[in-house]
Amino acid sequence: MARALVVYESVFGDAKQIALAIAEGLATRLPVDVVSARDAPAQVSAEVRMLVVGGPTHAFGMPRESTREGAIEQYGAQIPDTSFGLHEWLDTVRLPQHTNAAAFDTRMDHPKLITKLDHAARTEEKLLRGLGATLAAPAEHFVVTGAEGPLADGEEDRARQWGKALGELVAGRRANASS
Ligand SMILES: Cc1cc2nc3c(=O)[nH]c(=O)nc-3n(C[C@H](O)[C@H](O)[C@H](O)COP(=O)(O)O)c2cc1C
Numbered sequence: 001m002a003r004a005l006v007v008y009e010s011v012f013g014d015a016k017q018i019a020l021a022i023a024e025g026l027a028t029r030l031p032v033d034v035v036s037a038r039d040a041p042a043q044v045s046a047e048v049r050m051l052v053v054g055g056p057t058h059a060f061g062m063p064r065e066s067t068r069e070g071a072i073e074q075y076g077a078q079i080p081d082t083s084f085g086l087h088e089w090l091d092t093v094r095l096p097q098h099t100n101a102a103a104f105d106t107r108m109d110h111p112k113l114i115t116k117l118d119h120a121a122r123t124e125e126k127l128l129r130g131l132g133a134t135l136a137a138p139a140e141h142f143v144v145t146g147a148e149g150p151l152a153d154g155e156e157d158r159a160r161q162w163g164k165a166l167g168e169l170v171a172g173r174r175a176n177a178s179s
Pocket residue numbers: 009010011012013014015016055056057058059060061067068070071075106107108109110118144146147148149
């Protein structure tokens with residue numbers, strides 16, 4: 001049976017909250033699993049028709065070992081293993097052919113020009129394309145009001161709506177394929 005999978009990395013819980021809201025939206029159209037990158041499978045099942053990945057923006061990009069350590073030093077974040085997160089999962093995971101995918105990130109509210117320089121979701125998309133996935137929709141960016149959160153008003157709801165739209169997209173493609 002067709003399913004969706006949402007894989008996230010989150011230091012302070014905001015990207016996790018967004019991942020759960022996206023999953024709620026997706027669940028209006030198909031069954032969904034939500035897991036952190038640490039617990040995500042090494043091989044994504046062929047049942048997965050929509051893979052959504054996302055996490056925080058760290059130093060203009062995806063979190064890496066040094067920025068996770070920075071989060072511990074600067075903010076006292078609790079990260080059990082700084083050597084593994086979403087980037088490392090995307091570096092090694094195997095996907096079924098032609099998996100639909102979409103990327104998101106969480107970030108501070110910057111002027112548009114600076115936002116354009118941030119590339120957490122852009123790198124996620126690049127890694128997804130490298131895995132042979134088809135990007136089903138442009139990446140979404142969700143705003144936090146401070147480095148440790150919380151999310152800005154309305155962002156959780158926007159994530160739910162985005163998840164619903166992604167679910168409808170996959171359901172529509174399935175309907176077209178069978179007509
Ligand atoms: C080490 C570090 C670097 C960061 N660099 C950026 C940055 O370059 N741009 C930005 O918008 N936010 C930056 N932030 C803020 C994060 O985007 C914010 O912590 C994150 O979106 C919260 O998500 P989380 O609760 O899932 O960790 C940084 C945060 C940390 C801890």
